[in-house]
Structures are given as structure tokens and as C-alpha cells.
Amino acid sequence: MITRDAELAAAYRHCKAIAAEHGRTYFLATRLLSAPRRAAIHALYAFARGVDDVVDHPAGAPARPAATRLDDIEGRLRAALTIASSSPRSASGPGSGGTSPVETALIDTIDRYRIAPEHFWVFLDAMRMDVPGSPLFRDRYADMSELREYMRGSAAAIGLQLLPVLGTVVPVAEAEPAAAALGEAFQLTNFLRDVAEDLDRGRIYLPADELAAFGVDEVLLAHCRHTGRTDPRVRRALAHLIATNRALYRTAAAGVDLLQPRVRPAIRTAAVLYADILDEIERGDYAVFDRRATVPARRRLRVAAAQLGAGLCSATARRTHDGLL
Missing domain, CATH: 1.10.600.10 (Farnesyl Diphosphate Synthase)
Incomplete structure (x- = not known):
């Protein structure tokens, strides 16, 4: 049986591999951090990267629309955070609720460092602005004020x-x-x-x-x-x-x-x-x-x-x- 610690360690290793492959500047900078902070940054990066891929590469994604996949991601994250907030970290399984390895590491990072969840909902709403058909969709920006509205979340x-x-x-x-x-x-x-x-x-x-x-x-x-x-x-x-x-x-x-x-x-x-x-x-x-x-x-x-x-x-x-x- 895979223990919680082993599953969590594997999840963080998965995030590290994503950061090393796609975020060269960020990955190099994290080498200057302590190991726990470095792992947390990798988890945050890997989550943002994965959501960005849902939006930017729909051709290689499952048949479900990007907007639906974003809703699913937010739903799983909200459910997992609700469980984490009501249970000791040592007692809640990291992969509960069908979360991916990236989401497993992210949930642990949010819980461990007490990151305000609303920052993730604002981020996901900005990503919806990139999805055609979403009520929030926008692919042009009239001025810097509009662009900053997008960047507030992204x-x-x-x-x-x-x-x-x-x-x-x-x-x-x-x-x-x-x-x-x-x-x-x-x-x-x-x-x-x-x-x-x-x-x-x-x-x-x-x-x-x-x-x-x-x-x-x-x-x-x-x-x-x-x-x-x-x-x-x-x-x-x-x-x-x-x-x-x-x-x-x-x-x-x-x-x-x-x-x-x-x-x-x-x-x-x-x-x-x-x-x-x-x-x-x-x-x-x-x-x-x-x-x-x-x-x-x-x-x-x-x-x-x-x-x-x-x-x-x-x-x-x-x-x-x-x-x-």
C-alpha cells in the first residue's frame, strides 16, 4: 500500500519535472530556495502550467471543452480544500477526490502555507477569459486597464x-x-x-x-x-x-x-x-x-x-x- 507520504513525495517530484522542463528561468531561481519552499514553488508552477495548457492547447486535450475542464479543476480543488480545512493534514489522503499528482501537491502546499484560496479562483477566472464560448472570453484588449484586469488573475x-x-x-x-x-x-x-x-x-x-x-x-x-x-x-x-x-x-x-x-x-x-x-x-x-x-x-x-x-x-x-x- 502506498503511504500518504510516499504519494505526496511522488506528486512533488512530478511537479519538479514539469518546472524543470517548461520553466527554465523559474526553475533556476528556485535552486536558491530551501527544499520545502522549492517544492511548493514547483507545485504552484505546475498547476498554473497545467491550467494554461488546458486553455492554450485544446487540440491535444480530451474531447471535453476547455471551459468544462476548468470547471472540473476548480470543483476538485474546492472539494479537496474543504476536506483539508476540516481534517488534520496528516489524516487526509493527498489523492482523495480523484485529484491529479499536481493537484495533490498543490493542495498540500495551500494547506501547509495557508495560501488564500481566492487567489486560485481569480486565476481560474482569468483563464476562462482565454476560452472561446465562455461568458468571460476576451481575445483583444482596448487599453492597459482592460489588460491589467486580465493580468490581475493571470x-x-x-x-x-x-x-x-x-x-x-x-x-x-x-x-x-x-x-x-x-x-x-x-x-x-x-x-x-x-x-x-x-x-x-x-x-x-x-x-x-x-x-x-x-x-x-x-x-x-x-x-x-x-x-x-x-x-x-x-x-x-x-x-x-x-x-x-x-x-x-x-x-x-x-x-x-x-x-x-x-x-x-x-x-x-x-x-x-x-x-x-x-x-x-x-x-x-x-x-x-x-x-x-x-x-x-x-x-x-x-x-x-x-x-x-x-x-x-x-x-x-x-x-x-x-x-x-
Whole structure:
């Protein structure tokens, strides 16, 4: 008979494999965290990735519509969390209710770190905005306000899920605005990097009014995708949106010092490396229609090593300071 601990360990290993395969930047950054926090981050990532796959890859999914599958996921999660809240963690089986390995690890993470469940309902609603036929569906965004409404669930909610896992030196509520901003910064970077892929799926995750200010419309974006060449007007619009994106990273940066000292290097690593994608877009002369901007492996390792070194120096300084008091 498989014990609860063995099933849970296998579930977390499954999440780790997903994070290693699909989230290179995040996976590298988590190497700077303690093992329990690292496992929890892998569970959160794997869940978000799985839901995203339901929405973005319906062709390879079961015959049931994506909206139905999202409803099923939410139903299982709500039921499992209800059981977890009414039973000691050691007494509730991780796979009860037909949950998948990812959901098993996620439920344990939510319970262990007391993550507010509403962050997951907001996230799932944002994913419904990507599903044709859903009452919430939207594949175009008139302005940044509309786009931020989407990112509140698709990105800011992720940052808020992470906070209890990472730990803060202030009340969690004080750290939430910066955490939400970092989630939005990561998401907007994805949108700028993945313009071509999103167009192929019939979606545009960039504010139409800000594109129009540079003479860019949907027809021009489609032309750029067809030719693989970035029109000068699109180049200027992307430069503007990259500046907007960097402002979000600056807003989020101040919040890193609100986290527990031991996790700061990991979060700084993720923020620096994700912001580096913007640098790569610029270096490639905004050629986002025929290639996907990626940060070279050597750069990723160098940044992680530097942040780890800074974290070790900081920890040594704290211990020395404490020893002198």
C-alpha cells in the first residue's frame, strides 16, 4: 500500500519535472530556495502550467471543452480544500477526490502555507477569459486597464500565491502590491516575447490604444507575422511597451526587501533574468515575429551565481552582526 507520504513525495517530484522542463528561468531561481519552499514553488508552477495548457492547447486535450475542464479543476480543488480545512493534514489522503499528482501537491502546499484560496479562483477566472464560448472570453484588449484586469488573475494572483511560501518581514498585506506588480511584469514580458505565438492563436495581449498611438493595428501585426519582419511602427510601439514593462519591474524591486532575507536572491534572480528577455528583444531589433527571445544559458547561470554569492555574503554579515550584539 502506498503511504500518504510516499504519494505526496511522488506528486512533488512530478511537479519538479514539469518546472524543470517548461520553466527554465523559474526553475533556476528556485535552486536558491530551501527544499520545502522549492517544492511548493514547483507545485504552484505546475498547476498554473497545467491550467494554461488546458486553455492554450485544446487540440491535444480530451474531447471535453476547455471551459468544462476548468470547471472540473476548480470543483476538485474546492472539494479537496474543504476536506483539508476540516481534517488534520496528516489524516487526509493527498489523492482523495480523484485529484491529479499536481493537484495533490498543490493542495498540500495551500494547506501547509495557508495560501488564500481566492487567489486560485481569480486565476481560474482569468483563464476562462482565454476560452472561446465562455461568458468571460476576451481575445483583444482596448487599453492597459482592460489588460491589467486580465493580468490581475493571470499574473498578479500568482505573485500573491507565492508570498506565504516565500515569507515576509512585514505583514503579508504590505508586501502584496509589489508581489502583484512583479507578477504583472513577468506576464507583460511574456506578451511582448510571444506576440507571434499569440497571433497564431488569434489573440493580441497588447493594449490596442497604445499600439494605435504608433500607427499599429491588427492588420499590420498580421502582416509582420506573415513576413517575419518587424515594421518600424511596430518597433516603436514595442519600445514604448518595454519601457512600461520596465517601470513595473522597478515598482516590484522595492518589494524584494520585504521578503525573508533567505529568499531574496531567488526572487531577484527571477526578476533580473525575466527582465533580460526585454534586453534580448531590443538586441534582436524587435524581431519578435520570426524568433523567440531567450536569455543565453551562460547569462542565466552567471546571474544566479552572483545572486547566490550576494545572499551568502549577506547571511554571513547577519550572523557576524548578531554575534557582536
